Amino acid sequence: MIEYWVGVDGGGTHTRARIRDRAGKLLGEGRAAGSNLELGIALAHGNVLAAIEQARIEAGLTVDAQQRMGVGLALASAELADCYHAMLTMPFPFASVRLTSDAFGACLGAFGGEEGAILIAGTGSAGLIYRHGQLHTCSGRGFPISDLGSGAWLGLRAIQQSLLCHDGILPPSTLAIRLLDHFKRDQAEVVRWAARAIPADYGRFAPWVFDAAS
Numbered sequence: 001m002i003e004y005w006v007g008v009d010g011g012g013t014h015t016r017a018r019i020r021d022r023a024g025k026l027l028g029e030g031r032a033a034g035s036n037l038e039l040g041i042a043l044a045h046g047n048v049l050a051a052i053e054q055a056r057i058e059a060g061l062t063v064d065a066q067q068r069m070g071v072g073l074a075l076a077s078a079e080l081a082d083c084y085h086a087m088l089t090m091p092f093p094f095a096s097v098r099l100t101s102d103a104f105g106a107c108l109g110a111f112g113g114e115e116g117a118i119l120i121a122g123t124g125s126a127g128l129i130y131r132h133g134q135l136h137t138c139s140g141r142g143f144p145i146s147d148l149g150s151g152a153w154l155g156l157r158a159i160q161q162s163l164l165c166h167d168g169i170l171p172p173s174t175l176a177i178r179l180l181d182h183f184k185r186d187q188a189e190v191v192r193w194a195a196r197a198i199p200a201d202y203g204r205f206a207p208w209v210f211d212a213a214s
Contacts, residue, residue: 003069004070006069008052009106010035012152013200013203014031015033015035018055019052028057028060029054030056036077038083049092067093070095073105074105077101079101079137121151125148125149125150126140150199153202154206158205158206165177166185
């Protein structure tokens with residue numbers, strides 16, 4: 001029998017877990033690194049378990065309590081069939097596990113399971129409407145081809161504009177100077193960084209955009 005309900009929200013940068021009892025009382029919270037399924041199923045699985053484990057410890061529950069937990073996962077890229085099925089084949093120690101996308105999970109949470117619409121703007125971005133039992137989405141197809149207005153998209157655009165300033169196509173700007181200084185004014189360093197960067201890495205430059213705008 002399920003005694004504890006666990007909700008997990010996982011995006012490109014963070015994974016957050018909350019445990020509640022059957023009466024809805026919050027018992028514990030946990031946090032780990034990102035669990036976007038496109039970054040790797042094993043990585044996402046490990047971070048989900050780490051966030052839940054931290055929440056379990058904060059709640060003062062023993063390890064065997066996992067067998068009485070019903071877990072709902074709302075993870076980025078779960079709308080992709082291959083990612084969805086791959087994640088559910090991973091081993092979980094819980095009584096039950098349900099998986100949906102982070103956007104649909106956020107919409108269900110915001111409207112208590114009823115119909116509604118939501119706009120997410122984090123490392124990625126997505127719009128979703130849940131109406132008449134149907135889902136309608138906008139953007140949210142992943143970086144860099146989609147996710148307009150997201151932290152990753154802002155970081156990418158900032159770097160692109162900075163390189164245009166470096167090449168003399170655009171005049172210098174406060175943001176361009178800061179970014180180029182970060183990479184030691186070495187465009188080869190930018191190329192090396194971009195070759196291994198993930199969306200969260202680009203997203204870390206998003207606050208710099210707002211700093212410069214201010």
